[in-house]
Amino acid sequence: MHLEAGRPIAFINGKFAKKLNIIEGSRIEISHKGTKLILSVNIIKKLLSEKEISLSEEAISNFKIKKGEKIEISVALEPRSTRFILKKVNNLELSKKEIHVIIEDIVNNALNEAEIAYFVTGVYHNGMSVKEIIYLTEAMAHTGQILKWKEKKIADKHSIGGIPGNRTTPLVVAICAAAGITIPKTSSRAITTAAATADVMEAVTNISLSVYDLQKVVRKTNACLAWGGSLGLAPADDKLIRVEKMLNLDPEPQLIASILSKKIATGSKFILLDVPYGKGAKVSFAQAKKLKQHFLKISNHFKLNLKVVLTPGFQPIGNAVGPVLEMIDVYKILKRKHGRPLDLEKKSILLASHLLEMTKKAKKGKGKEMAEKILDSGRALKKFEEIISAQGKKKKTLKLAKFKHNILGKHSGKVKSTDNKLINHLARILGCPTDKAAGLYLYKHVNDKIKKGEKLLTLYSESKKKLNAGIKFYRQTRPIILS
Amino acid sequence: MHLEAGRPIAFINGKFAKKLNIIEGSRIEISHKGTKLILSVNIIKKLLSEKEISLSEEAISNFKIKKGEKIEISVALEPRSTRFILKKVNNLELSKKEIHVIIEDIVNNALNEAEIAYFVTGVYHNGMSVKEIIYLTEAMAHTGQILKWKEKKIADKHSIGGIPGNRTTPLVVAICAAAGITIPKTSSRAITTAAATADVMEAVTNISLSVYDLQKVVRKTNACLAWGGSLGLAPADDKLIRVEKMLNLDPEPQLIASILSKKIATGSKFILLDVPYGKGAKVSFAQAKKLKQHFLKISNHFKLNLKVVLTPGFQPIGNAVGPVLEMIDVYKILKRKHGRPLDLEKKSILLASHLLEMTKKAKKGKGKEMAEKILDSGRALKKFEEIISAQGKKKKTLKLAKFKHNILGKHSGKVKSTDNKLINHLARILGCPTDKAAGLYLYKHVNDKIKKGEKLLTLYSESKKKLNAGIKFYRQTRPIILS
Numbered sequence: 001m002h003l004e005a006g007r008p009i010a011f012i013n014g015k016f017a018k019k020l021n022i023i024e025g026s027r028i029e030i031s032h033k034g035t036k037l038i039l040s041v042n043i044i045k046k047l048l049s050e051k052e053i054s055l056s057e058e059a060i061s062n063f064k065i066k067k068g069e070k071i072e073i074s075v076a077l078e079p080r081s082t083r084f085i086l087k088k089v090n091n092l093e094l095s096k097k098e099i100h101v102i103i104e105d106i107v108n109n110a111l112n113e114a115e116i117a118y119f120v121t122g123v124y125h126n127g128m129s130v131k132e133i134i135y136l137t138e139a140m141a142h143t144g145q146i147l148k149w150k151e152k153k154i155a156d157k158h159s160i161g162g163i164p165g166n167r168t169t170p171l172v173v174a175i176c177a178a179a180g181i182t183i184p185k186t187s188s189r190a191i192t193t194a195a196a197t198a199d200v201m202e203a204v205t206n207i208s209l210s211v212y213d214l215q216k217v218v219r220k221t222n223a224c225l226a227w228g229g230s231l232g233l234a235p236a237d238d239k240l241i242r243v244e245k246m247l248n249l250d251p252e253p254q255l256i257a258s259i260l261s262k263k264i265a266t267g268s269k270f271i272l273l274d275v276p277y278g279k280g281a282k283v284s285f286a287q288a289k290k291l292k293q294h295f296l297k298i299s300n301h302f303k304l305n306l307k308v309v310l311t312p313g314f315q316p317i318g319n320a321v322g323p324v325l326e327m328i329d330v331y332k333i334l335k336r337k338h339g340r341p342l343d344l345e346k347k348s349i350l351l352a353s354h355l356l357e358m359t360k361k362a363k364k365g366k367g368k369e370m371a372e373k374i375l376d377s378g379r380a381l382k383k384f385e386e387i388i389s390a391q392g393k394k395k396k397t398l399k400l401a402k403f404k405h406n407i408l409g410k411h412s413g414k415v416k417s418t419d420n421k422l423i424n425h426l427a428r429i430l431g432c433p434t435d436k437a438a439g440l441y442l443y444k445h446v447n448d449k450i451k452k453g454e455k456l457l458t459l460y461s462e463s464k465k466k467l468n469a470g471i472k473f474y475r476q477t478r479p480i481i482l483s
Numbered sequence: 484m485h486l487e488a489g490r491p492i493a494f495i496n497g498k499f500a501k502k503l504n505i506i507e508g509s510r511i512e513i514s515h516k517g518t519k520l521i522l523s524v525n526i527i528k529k530l531l532s533e534k535e536i537s538l539s540e541e542a543i544s545n546f547k548i549k550k551g552e553k554i555e556i557s558v559a560l561e562p563r564s565t566r567f568i569l570k571k572v573n574n575l576e577l578s579k580k581e582i583h584v585i586i587e588d589i590v591n592n593a594l595n596e597a598e599i600a601y602f603v604t605g606v607y608h609n610g611m612s613v614k615e616i617i618y619l620t621e622a623m624a625h626t627g628q629i630l631k632w633k634e635k636k637i638a639d640k641h642s643i644g645g646i647p648g649n650r651t652t653p654l655v656v657a658i659c660a661a662a663g664i665t666i667p668k669t670s671s672r673a674i675t676t677a678a679a680t681a682d683v684m685e686a687v688t689n690i691s692l693s694v695y696d697l698q699k700v701v702r703k704t705n706a707c708l709a710w711g712g713s714l715g716l717a718p719a720d721d722k723l724i725r726v727e728k729m730l731n732l733d734p735e736p737q738l739i740a741s742i743l744s745k746k747i748a749t750g751s752k753f754i755l756l757d758v759p760y761g762k763g764a765k766v767s768f769a770q771a772k773k774l775k776q777h778f779l780k781i782s783n784h785f786k787l788n789l790k791v792v793l794t795p796g797f798q799p800i801g802n803a804v805g806p807v808l809e810m811i812d813v814y815k816i817l818k819r820k821h822g823r824p825l826d827l828e829k830k831s832i833l834l835a836s837h838l839l840e841m842t843k844k845a846k847k848g849k850g851k852e853m854a855e856k857i858l859d860s861g862r863a864l865k866k867f868e869e870i871i872s873a874q875g876k877k878k879k880t881l882k883l884a885k886f887k888h889n890i891l892g893k894h895s896g897k898v899k900s901t902d903n904k905l906i907n908h909l910a911r912i913l914g915c916p917t918d919k920a921a922g923l924y925l926y927k928h929v930n931d932k933i934k935k936g937e938k939l940l941t942l943y944s945e946s947k948k949k950l951n952a953g954i955k956f957y958r959q960t961r962p963i964i965l966s
Contacts, residue, residue, distance in 0.1 A: 002528030003494070004507045011486070024487045042539075045485030056525075081623050086730050089604065117600035121572065125608050243597050247569050 008059035008109050010039040012073075013048045017041065020075055027076035027110070030055075032069065037062050038076045038110045046456055060179040061286045081105040082115060088122035096135045103139035106236040116243045118252065128253035134301050136253060140261035146213055147184065147267045149218075153359050155183045156268035157351060158259055158290075160275050161193065162282040164423045165188065165318035165341075165442075167326045168274070170225055170346035171333060171375075172355065174384040177223035178374045179361045179469055184218045184266055186228035191245050194427030194439060195323045198227040203327045203436050206392030217390040233265035234258070256298055264302060267330040270349055270358045271299070271306045271409075276313025280420035285310070307354055315418040315446045318344035321427045322439015322460065324398050330396075334381040343445065344480070349375070359361065401430075401437040401460040404466045407474060413482045422479035430470040431459040438462055440470075444480075456480060491542035491592050493522040495556075496531045500524065503558055510593070511561035513538075515552065520545050521559045521593040551727030564588040567597060571605030579618045579678055586622035589719045599726045603734065606618040611736035616777075617784050618737060622956040623744035628715040630667065630750045632701075636704065638666045639751035640834060641742055643758050643774075644676065645765040647906045648801035648824075648925075650809045651757070652680045653708055653749040654816060654831035655838065660706035661866040662844045667701045667749055669711035674728050677910030677922060681710040682806045683813070686919050687848050700873040708870055716748040717741070733765070736775065739781055747785060753841045754782070754789045755834055759796025763903035768793070790837055794830065798929045799856045801827035804910045804945065805922015807881050814881075817864040824930065832858070884913075886950045890957060892933040896965045901929055905962035913944040913953040921945055923953075927963075939963060 010028060012020075013421035022028065024043045029036060029074045030053070039059055048054060053073060055065070065071065084098040094102075102119060105111045111119075130137065157172045173185050187197035201207050207227040209217065214231065217224045229238065237258045242248055263271050273295060277288035292308040299306035318341040320329040332340035333348070352374075353367030362370040374380050385393075423440070431438030444450050457480070493511060495503075505511065507526045513520055513536070522542055524596045531537060536556060538548070548554065567581040577585075585602060588594045594602075611619065640655045652670060659666050670680035684690050690710040692700065697714065700707045712721065727733055746754050756778060760771035775791040782789035801824040803812040815823035816831070835857075837852030845853040857863050868876075906923070914921030924941045927933055941965070944950035 001532075004526040004528075005495075007508075014487075025490075043487040045487075047485075082730055086732075089607070089732070091729065112596065112729070114596035114600035116728050118604060118732075121601060121604040121608075124572070125604075159706050246595070246598050247565055247572065247601050249569075249572070249601075260878035 003054075003056045005056040005058065007056070008037060008039050009056045010059065011042045011044045011048060012056040013050045013052065014043050014045050015050050016042045020073070022075055028073055030071050030073050031074040032063050032065055032071040035063055036108075036145040038108055040112065057219040079105045079115070081111060081112040085115060085119045085122060089118055090128060091126040093129060094132055094135070099132065099135040100139045103136070103143050103236045106239050106269035113243050115248070120240065120244055120249055120254070124249050124251040125251050126330030127251075127444065130297055133253045133256055133298050136257040136313065137260045137264070137298060137302070140234045140236050140257055141264040144235045144265055145209065146265050147215070147233075149182065149184075149267050151182045153182060153270060154266070154268045155181045155272075155355050155359055156263050156266065157183070157272045157355060158263070158274065159254070160259070160273070160282055161196070162420065163276045163313045164194055164316040164420055164427065165317060165326065165344065166276070166347075167197065167200055167314070167320075167330055167344065168348040168351055170201065170384065171345070171380070172352045173223050173225055174334065174387070175348070175352040175371050175374045176355050177221060177387065178379040178383040179370065180355055181222065181355060181359050181361060182218065183223045183355075184214065184268075185224060186226050186231060186233065186262070186266060188228055188277050190433045191241065192248070193424045194321045194432040195326060196433070199230070199323045199433040199436070200330070201225045201327045201388075202227070203323045203398060204394055205388035206394070209391060217387065220390050221383065221386045223383070223387050224391060226391065228262065234261040237261065240383065252294065255291075256295055257271045260268060260295075260298060260302065260304070261451065263304065269305055271304055272354050272358070273306060273308045274311055274351060275308055276311050278312055280315070287366045305358060307358055309351065309354060313420070316420065316423055316442060317347055317427060319442045320439065320451060321423060321442070322430070322432045323436040324400065325437075325439045325441055325460065327397070328398055333375070335383055336376065336378075345375075346418045399437060401439075403461050403464055405459045405467055405471055407456050407459065409452050409454045409456050409482065411482065412452045413450060415444045415446050415448050415450060416481045416483035418442070419479045422477050426470055426473055426477075426479055427461075429466065429473050430459055431463070431466050435462045435466075438466070450482060486537075486539045488539040488541060490539070491520060491522050491545060492525060492539045493542065494525045494527045494531060494537040496533045496535065497526050497528050499533050502753060503556075505558055509543050510562075510878075511556055512559040513554050513556050515546050515548055515554040518546055519591075521591055523595060530651065541629065543607060559593065562588045562593040562598070565872065567607060568598060568602045571609060572601055574609040574766050576612060577615055577618070582615065582618040582775065583622045586619070586626050586719045586903075589722050590626045596726050599722060599891045600729070603723065603727055603732055603737070606736050607732050607734040610848040612732075613780055616736045616739055618779050619740040620743045620747065620781060620785070623717045623719050623740055624747040627718045627748055629748050630694065630698070630716075632665065632667075632750050633886045634665045636665060636753060637749070638664045638753040638755075638838050638842055639668065639746050639749065640666070640755045640838060641746070641757065643742075643756070643765055644679070645903065646759045646796045647677055647804045647829065647903055648809065648912065649759070649799070649830075650680065650683055650801060650803075650813055650827065651831040651834055653684065654828070654863070655815050655835045657817065657863040657867040657870070658831070658835040658854050659838050660704060660870065661857045661862040662839055662853065663705065664838060664842050664844060665701065666706045666838075667697065667751075668707060669714060669745070669749060671710050671711055673916045674724065675731065676907045677804050677915040678809060679916070680708070681712075682916040682919070683809045684871075685710070686810045686881060687877055688871035689877070691876060699705055700870065703873050704869045706866070706870050707874060709874065711745065713757055717744040720744065730757045735777065738774075738824045739778055743778075743781060743785065743787070746787065752788055753838065754787055755837050755841065755939045756791045757794055757834060758791055759794050761795055761797035763798070764796030782794065788841060790841055792834065792837060796903070799903065799906055799925060800830055802925045804906060805913070805915045805923070806919040807883065808920075808922045808924055808943065811881055816858070817867055819859065828858075863880045882920060884922075884945045886944050886947055888942045888950055890939050890942070891933050892939050892965065894965065895935045896933060898927045898929050898933060899964045899966035901925070902962045905960050909942075909953055909956055909962060912949065912956050913942055914946070914949050918945045918949075921949070933965060
């Protein structure tokens with residue numbers, strides 16, 4: 001049927017359903033050549049004969065099955081993990097085994113989204129002990145692909161996110177890889193923000209690599225800047241995130257396990273974690289300090305060399321918000337152009353310097369100098385071009401969106417505040433991240449002076465309608481306030 | 484496509500999805516002749532043209548739409564209620580308006596099951612104030628059909644359930660209706676137990692009545708014994724129950740609102756509530772006493788005349804477990820046959836006597852006597868036959884299942900205990916409630932004497948395979964223990 005449902009589902013004939021004694025929404029287990037999968041059932045009265053089953057694309061991709069091939073079908077047992085989830089909901093500590101069963105059931109599609117929501121909420125309300133977080137991290141890492149490397153010093157850089165712009169990853173990866181560090185970076189796509197690193201990289205290169213291709217790119221260039229979604233690393237995480245995002249819940253134990261399990265799966269040993277804090281960021285300074293301690297505790301257990309950097313996150317970093325706009329600014333920095341966003345450059349150098357020192361590429365206190373040299377010499381630009389060529393560089397040049405609108409200073413003064421959430425929302429109204437060239441460009445940061453009639457920001461959109469919706473939203477919500 | 488998905492869903496073409504900028508799982512709003520509905524989207528690459536949409540049966544039944552008719556489609560806004568659900572998850576009190584919006588969104592299908600699970604769990608963890616429970620009850624009642632009656636004294640009987648057998652409802656309704664009480668009883672089907680009143684009634688009559696037919700039956704006979712599911716009474720409840728059952732959560736505020744909202748919707752003013760307590764029941768004696776207080780508080784607000792009876796629930800009531808078997812025993816009582824289950828008769832008389840006295844049909848202290856007389860005189864049997872005839876009596880005679888197996892006393896002694904949950908589970912393995920004639924018959928209750936080789940129970944099943952699975956389960960779990 002060539003049907004995408006966002007999750008593996010099956011369609012069977014009504015008579016067949018009656019024989020199996022199941023109703024719509026029941027779970028069946030299908031198996032084919034040793035692969036098993038649990039699916040929820042839709043019942044269809046026409047189109048299918050009694051002995052036919054139709055699977056959604058997500059199910060087919062698990063099986064590599066062809067039309068007409070035979071598969072075995074049985075009614076799935078109650079998922080074993082629901083009673084462990086109930087334990088967590090009732091504030092009882094889970095054992096290693098129990099956590100593994102829950103994560104396995106999530107990966108095998110044995111749990112539906114409501115059952116996953118119960119798990120998320122159990123953790124949200126009752127928290128997890130250090131032991132439980134360790135088991136969760138392990139379970140999430142080991143129910144998916146684990147990348148193996150010949151090199152021992154594999155590095156990674158991660159941000160807990162939430163800040164518009166803030167496109168440090170391509171710069172940090174280019175600098176570190178140019179210095180000889182192996183840094184197989186995988187990133188996610190934006191869920192609630194305007195753009196994430198994967199969306200931005202997609203403006204210039206292919207980001208959907210197989211594990212095989214990824215390893216080839218890394219062997220060739222020391223690095224990659226790929227999308228994590230197609231690799232099957234810690235696959236429970238995507239399903240958990242999908243459910244968490246419905247209410248924007250992000251319980252700390254799952255945040256920690258989500259990040260560290262992916263790092264374990266990519267084989268990283270040296271990890272730099274950026275935790276932006278402050279008004280408009282995901283965490284306050286006090287929360288950031290606590291989170292740092294928890295991250296260090298768990299990463300110690302896994303013998304990861306983790307460094308956590310707390311950075312101010314009360315306003316956007318860089319000027320550009322939106323995939324193409326951000327990529328243009330990344331190039332401005334790599335090419336040492338006039339008018340490049342210096343706040344973004346400074347933060348990227350800071351993050352890179354830590355990784356250079358952690359991996360002993362630079363002596364203590366000399367990382368910053370080395371990172372600057374690599375940028376100034378053009379070696380970072382060269383490395384970046386190498387990486388995107390190896391992944392499959394796109395031929396099209398970067399092009400801004402068709403329609404734009406300038407917003408000017410209403411009076412002379414200073415920028416008092418810029419609201420991260422409203423800026424992200426505005427960029428999404430303009431078309432981000434789907435419309436790659438949509439977004440906005442900020443000319444002023446907090447405390448910058450502005451004159452009456454001077455450009456404050458420019459909105460970009462591929463459609464007049466979305467542009468007007470953006471202008472309206474800006475006027476109603478005032479994401480930037482002048483004093 | 485004639486597709487049943489258990490909930491309203493839509494299928495659209497991939498190109499159309501791209502135009503709307505939506506992915507699989509996104510929610511769209513469709514409207515047609517003033518009716519609106521929110522649906523989650525599946526994307527289909529073949530079968531549909533770009534301007535076609537296909538709806539599941541559940542969606543079509545909302546619209547009464549025909550093939551080829553035009554409908555309007557737009558991307559649904561984020562459901563308004565998710566932030567109110569988040570409030571409850573974070574232990575903040577909800578306003579009347581906020582609770583109404585949540586329930587409306589549940590009824591309109593604007594919330595998915597994971598979001599409903601977050602609401603359930605928020606209430607489970609943080610409870611609800613008396614005010615909140617009142618708002619919830621109101622919202623659940625008034626988002627559905629409300630039955631209107633000319634008579635003022637409308638009565639109802641309800642049990643919180645969980646006890647195998649315990650088929651008091653047909654008997655109480657027949658006795659009360661024979662005494663002239665108007666008692667429009669709607670019941671549910673079994674979810675986790677072997678059979679509920681709707682399943683049992685379905686063995687002898689049509690239970691899927693429209694509101695119009697139900698009122699006709701009640702005008703004619705004073706009563707009905709119908710399934711609640713097809714009437715659209717408090718429709719949020721079914722969706723909440725579907726999600727609660729995944730983890731067998733039953734938060735008290737929702738239990739209270741679920742029961743009282745349905746009573747308000749059926750227009751009942753005199754309500755008798757049976758709360759079985761004890762080991763193997765849903766609540767302990769202490770919990771039952773608390774629950775009683777809470778029920779009285781909320782029902783006072785709605786000016787309902789509610790009486791709560793706490794009854795022992797540590798073992799099955801009656802001998803039969805399973806739709807046909809239970810109906811046969813109900814008839815044994817109505818027909819005053821030898822060997823009828825006296826515990827079930829006694830409990831039914833007790834419950835009926837309360838309703839007779841509450842509605843002033845009997846003087847205080849005289850209800851029991853009146854109920855016994857109505858049974859002995861055959862008036863209850865006559866009334867029962869009237870009701871099932873008016874609903875649409877089935878022509879087939881009651882028939883036991885094809886295969887049976889006796890389980891005998893292993894040694895002489897007494898029955899020490901009978902486990903309700905295992906008995907329910909055993910009956911379900913044997914085919915209940917789908918196979919109406921499946922189930923089991925208990926010859927002995929707790930403290931009854933038994934001789935070695937005497938019949939303890941008989942298992943009934945429509946298939947040899949299920950019978951053997953039942954025998955195996957019985958041997959492994961020992962639901963009945965002899966001393």
